[in-house]
Amino acid sequence: xxxxxxxxxxxxxxxxxxxxxxxxxxxxxxxxxxxxxxxxxxxxxxxxxxxxxxxxxxxxxxxxxxxxxxxxxxxxxxxxxxxxxxxxxxxxxxxxxxxxxxxxxxxxxxx
Amino acid sequence: xxxxxxxxxxxxxxxxxxxxxxxxxxxxxxxxxxxxxxxxxxxxxxxxxxxxxxxxxxxxxxxxxxxxxxxxxxxxxxxxxxxxxxxxxxxxxxxxxxxxxxxxxxxxxxxx
Numbered sequence: 001x002x003x004x005x006x007x008x009x010x011x012x013x014x015x016x017x018x019x020x021x022x023x024x025x026x027x028x029x030x031x032x033x034x035x036x037x038x039x040x041x042x043x044x045x046x047x048x049x050x051x052x053x054x055x056x057x058x059x060x061x062x063x064x065x066x067x068x069x070x071x072x073x074x075x076x077x078x079x080x081x082x083x084x085x086x087x088x089x090x091x092x093x094x095x096x097x098x099x100x101x102x103x104x105x106x107x108x109x110x111x
Numbered sequence: 112x113x114x115x116x117x118x119x120x121x122x123x124x125x126x127x128x129x130x131x132x133x134x135x136x137x138x139x140x141x142x143x144x145x146x147x148x149x150x151x152x153x154x155x156x157x158x159x160x161x162x163x164x165x166x167x168x169x170x171x172x173x174x175x176x177x178x179x180x181x182x183x184x185x186x187x188x189x190x191x192x193x194x195x196x197x198x199x200x201x202x203x204x205x206x207x208x209x210x211x212x213x214x215x216x217x218x219x220x221x222x223x
Contacts, residue, residue: 004154033211040120042200042215043155050209058210059112090154097204097211098143102154 003027006091006103013110019078021106023091029101031094032074034058034066036087037105043090049074050097081110113138113205115214123220124191132186132217134175134201143204144168144177144184148197149216155200196221 003026013019025032031050035043035058045058047066055066063085065077078085088107092100116135124130136144143162147155159168161177161184168175173188184201201214 031209035213040215042117043202043213045210045212048210056209059212092154092211094211097209099145099157099160100147100155100211102156104152104154 004091004093004101004103006089006106008106009104010107011109013078013081013108015082015110017081019081019085019108019110021076021078021089021091021108023074023076023103024072025074025091025093025101026072027093027095027101028071029093029095030071031097032068033092033094033100034064034074034076035090035092036060036085037090038087046076046089083110086110113142113203113208113210113212115201115203115212117201117214117217119217120215121218121220123222125222126192127190128221130186130188130191130195130219132199132201132219134184134186134214136182136184136201136203138203138205140206141179142206144175145202145204145211146173146175146184146186147200147202147213149200150197158199191219191221193221193223195219 049068146158149155159170161168164179
């Protein structure tokens with residue numbers, strides 16, 4: 001079974017602080033994705049990547065950066081966290097842009 | 112851009128009722144279409160997919176048929192159980208951009 005591990009599982013951050021969410025996959029998948037989940041909005045794509053050292057903007061990239069230093073690792077960076085970025089964040093991987101395997105999510109609270 | 116619309120935000124049914132959750136999409140070409148299910152405290156899980164017109168996907172008693180004419184991929188199940196209570200997401204895989212775009216989700220509550 002495919003494995004996607006997110007860390008931390010939950011985090012409390014202060015407004016204006018820097019936050020880094022990490023994702024590690026052991027599936028040998030080329031594609032990795034970051035989504036945020038909010039009530040009423042479902043899952044919205046922030047950034048994605050289909051090769052190491054390259055990232056692409058998703059549908060809501062403003063206020064977020066992404067980094068893919070290796071095939072296995074994909075980070076989401078909030079340089080200046082804001083209240084509106086309080087949400088649950090999911091990382092996913094896939095062999096192509098077909099079946100996605102998700103992590104358990106990171107609950108981020110910005111105060 | 113590509114998008115997925117789920118019209119029902121919440122659905123409440125009794126056990127053994129028939130389920131329909133509507134999904135319509137907007138995309139060029141022939142995107143792959145998916146259904147995912149999410150249980151509390153977990154990430155979404157793949158349920159099934161379809162990639163061409165009139166193809167039916169199915170799993171665990173759930174099914175949906177790819178309809179390019181009506182740009183739909185409605186989820187159906189003949190007889191729901193309490194254990195089916197979860198959030199269901201329709202999604203599409205863009206053939207142009209490598210994105211996977213999700214709908215807003217439908218929360219299904221099945222009462223015993």
